[in-house]
Amino acid sequence: MVFGLVAVLTACTAAQSAATGKSGKSLYERLGGKPAIQAVVDDFIGNVAADARINGFFANADIPRLKRMLVDQICEASGGPCKYTGKSMKEAHAGMGITEAHFNALVEDLVKSLDKFRVPEKEKNELLAALAAMKPDIVGK
Numbered sequence: 484m485v486f487g488l489v490a491v492l493t494a495c496t497a498a499q500s501a502a503t504g505k506s507g508k509s510l511y512e513r514l515g516g517k518p519a520i521q522a523v524v525d526d527f528i529g530n531v532a533a534d535a536r537i538n539g540f541f542a543n544a545d546i547p548r549l550k551r552m553l554v555d556q557i558c559e560a561s562g563g564p565c566k567y568t569g570k571s572m573k574e575a576h577a578g579m580g581i582t583e584a585h586f587n588a589l590v591e592d593l594v595k596s597l598d599k600f601r602v603p604e605k606e607k608n609e610l611l612a613a614l615a616a617m618k619p620d621i622v623g624k
């Protein structure tokens with residue numbers, strides 16, 4: 484029982500330190516909040532739309548919804564006040580046949596936008612780590 488509580492507290496602290504820097508600010512705050520996330524997602528989806536390696540997947544996509552969902556997902560994952568209400572990553576990508584190469588192409592398109600908006604290396608890597616954790620639910624499903 485006592486050990487159980489210690490384990491829970493340790494897990495909470497680890498999760499929190501993943502989203503907060505030395506400043507104590509959440510990744511969400513350090514990224515610049517929702518307007519900054521929105522600007523990055525807009526630009527990122529523009530890159531995806533122009534990327535012949537993967538844009539075929541999005542031919543019938545509801546782009547305004549996709550953008551809203553991505554903003555909420557990144558906002559929530561980075562410790563912001565949003566609530567992601569979309570499908571699970573498994574559900575959203577089931578049966579698409581997304582390969583590691585497709586996944587890497589999409590990440591490359593995101594990195595281009597993060598660099599364009601001068602997101603610092605530390606914040607960039609924290610965000611990419613959060614997204615990399617979703618990879619097993621997206622690739623090869």
Ligand code: HEM
Pocket residue numbers: 537540541543544545546548549552553556568569570571575576581585586587589614615617618621
């Ligand atoms: C970490 C990487 C990724 C994240 C965080 C992500 C996130 C999302 C989210 C939040 C949605 C919307 C779910 C909903 O509507 O409820 C979605 C849908 C979708 N994703 Fe991903 N995704 C990722 C990787 C990929 C990759 C690599 C591809 C293909 C190359 C892809 C293709 C799609 C498509 C085609 C849809 C459906 C859009 C629609 O029908 O409107 N995703 N994704």
